[in-house]
Amino acid sequence: xxxPLVRRADFLMTLAYATDLATGHSxxxxxxxxxxxxxxxxxxxxxxxxxxxxxxxxLLRYIGCNADTHLLAxxxxxxITLRRELHYIDIGNRAEFVEIFVRAITRKLAGASAEELAxxxxxxLAEGPQVNIPILSGHCEVAQRIAERIGLPEDxxxxxxxxxxRWDGKGLPRGLSxxxxxxxxxxxxxxxxxxxxxxxxxxxxxxxxxxxxxGGGYETEMAQLFLDHxxxxxxxxxxxxxxxxxxxxxxLPHAMLxxxxxxxxxxxxxxxxxxxxxxxxxxxxxxxxxxxxxGKRVGLPAADIRAVRWAAYTHDIGxxxxxxxxxxxxxxxTERETDAARLHPYHGxxxxxxxxxxxxxxxxxxxxxxxxxxxxxxxxxxxxPDLSPAARILAAAEAFQTAREARPHRPALSxxxxxSKLRGAVREGKLCPDAVEAVLASAGQPARRNAxxxxxxxxxxxxxxxxxxxxxxxxxxxxxxxxxxxxxADNHIQSLYSKIGVTTRAGAALYALERGMIQHxxxxx
Numbered sequence: 001x002x003x004p005l006v007r008r009a010d011f012l013m014t015l016a017y018a019t020d021l022a023t024g025h026s027x028x029x030x031x032x033x034x035x036x037x038x039x040x041x042x043x044x045x046x047x048x049x050x051x052x053x054x055x056x057x058x059l060l061r062y063i064g065c066n067a068d069t070h071l072l073a074x075x076x077x078x079x080i081t082l083r084r085e086l087h088y089i090d091i092g093n094r095a096e097f098v099e100i101f102v103r104a105i106t107r108k109l110a111g112a113s114a115e116e117l118a119x120x121x122x123x124x125l126a127e128g129p130q131v132n133i134p135i136l137s138g139h140c141e142v143a144q145r146i147a148e149r150i151g152l153p154e155d156x157x158x159x160x161x162x163x164x165x166r167w168d169g170k171g172l173p174r175g176l177s178x179x180x181x182x183x184x185x186x187x188x189x190x191x192x193x194x195x196x197x198x199x200x201x202x203x204x205x206x207x208x209x210x211x212x213x214x215g216g217g218y219e220t221e222m223a224q225l226f227l228d229h230x231x232x233x234x235x236x237x238x239x240x241x242x243x244x245x246x247x248x249x250x251x252l253p254h255a256m257l258x259x260x261x262x263x264x265x266x267x268x269x270x271x272x273x274x275x276x277x278x279x280x281x282x283x284x285x286x287x288x289x290x291x292x293x294x295g296k297r298v299g300l301p302a303a304d305i306r307a308v309r310w311a312a313y314t315h316d317i318g319x320x321x322x323x324x325x326x327x328x329x330x331x332x333x334t335e336r337e338t339d340a341a342r343l344h345p346y347h348g349x350x351x352x353x354x355x356x357x358x359x360x361x362x363x364x365x366x367x368x369x370x371x372x373x374x375x376x377x378x379x380x381x382x383x384x385p386d387l388s389p390a391a392r393i394l395a396a397a398e399a400f401q402t403a404r405e406a407r408p409h410r411p412a413l414s415x416x417x418x419x420s421k422l423r424g425a426v427r428e429g430k431l432c433p434d435a436v437e438a439v440l441a442s443a444g445q446p447a448r449r450n451a452x453x454x455x456x457x458x459x460x461x462x463x464x465x466x467x468x469x470x471x472x473x474x475x476x477x478x479x480x481x482x483x484x485x486x487x488x489a490d491n492h493i494q495s496l497y498s499k500i501g502v503t504t505r506a507g508a509a510l511y512a513l514e515r516g517m518i519q520h521x522x523x524x525x
Contacts, residue, residue, distance in 0.1 A: 270284035396436045
């Protein structure tokens with residue numbers, strides 16, 4: 001099967017969704033600010049090269065914001081609320097800036113005495129610069145590194161190194177001012193502030209605040225140009241923006257990613273997710289290695305193995321919606337926090353939804369990675385017929401790897417203890433026995449049973465053909481997708497019919513459904 005060919009802009013939208021979650025912004029914040037910034041760039045008469053920089057800056061401004069998040073949370077508590085509140089103020093206004101951090105300390109120390117709170121506020125404000133500046137420097141450096149890994153050129157990466165700088169020099173971490181702050185940085189900062197302020201206060205207050213900040217956070221001429229055209233620039237930006245709109249406004253040329261490029265992009269997402277906290281470093285890579293090895297062990301088709309590996313890289317992207325301060329506590333989550341955390345597969349699927357084609361299969365696996373055969377998983381309470389072999393393997397690999405990692409509220413299990421835990425879940429009907437044994441064998445654990453044989457002796461190619469015809473494809477359509485001759489596809493169909501004891505497509509589809517072999521994300525043409 002031919003490798004993926006994906007618009008890089010689709011990956012940018014996935015990263016944009018992820019950063020909206022991590023920064024507490026409103027729905028489609030980065031996408032809406034991208035549309036606004038590109039409209040403003042047109043009004044400003046920017047050339048194609050400058051517009052390309054604006055486009056990428058708007059979508060990727062916060063891709064480094066997960067770096068050292070545990071340090072931010074340790075100092076100030078709920079970092080997502082803090083980030084959201086900071087975006088609504090003029091950080092050059094010291095009174096407003098201090099008020100936000102006092103509020104953060106008060107929130108963190110809810111229930112403390114007045115004396116304890118006063119002492120914490122005094123200490124926090126005194127030590128704040130020593131805490132914040134290194135963290136923000138890390139955000140810039142990591143943003144540039146991720147941009148490099150997804151293939152973006154140096155001029156775009158340079159802008160991502162200035163994401164918190166301001167026209168008046170009151171930004172962080174370097175205090176750059178005037179033209180030393182790159183033009184796309186200044187334009188996108190204004191556009192994103194306009195979206196945030198409009199969401200919070202409405203149009204009239206937003207324009208008033210933009211005017212107040214002219215000559216401070218924003219270059220005077222830029223602010224005035226924006227205000228002169230503000231009404232037309234903001235049309236339609238009070239609602240969601242779809243994928244097609246973002247693709248349509250991307251300046252030429254449109255970069256495409258082949259399979260190797262996609263692998264690096266998915267890996268970059270994995271590392272962006274995992275660097276939130278020291279105890280998650282490398283988690284997604286480890287789950288991917290287990291899932292890939294287990295998939296090979298049970299004979300999954302190559303496309304399924306690729307999909308489960310990429311899903312493992314990105315399975316926790318939805319967790320960015322949960323404050324790191326929540327995960328850092330040494331006690332279990334509250335009921336409300338648990339409810340929010342259990343939505344992370346949904347957010348993960350939504351983040352990956354721009355990735356059409358093979359990306360649909362990846363998103364479908366991410367959506368199901370906490371589901372269980374008996375319906376006791378989350379968030380859809382899916383049961384066995386809805387869980388493909390790849391989904392079952394991903395669930396087992398994630399459960400085993402997580403059990404082996406320490407968390408603030410519990411120690412890590414040994415490999416043997418983690419294996420015992422998974423086998424207990426098999427006995428309870430929660431995890432697939434074949435998937436669990438394949439994962440454990442891949443991790444070097446003694447086997448309790450033979451690795452799963454391919455159902456009815458089907459070959460990997462026959463499984464691929466079965467998945468396609470079960471999804472409603474004809475033999476010719478299956479042949480086209482698999483890049484084989486129609487006669488070869490028909491031969492595979494007749495062979496698999498014989499092996500599974502059916503004579504019709506409907507019978508084959510039911511067989512595949514009963515055994516959890518439906519490949520989610522493959523739709524009929």
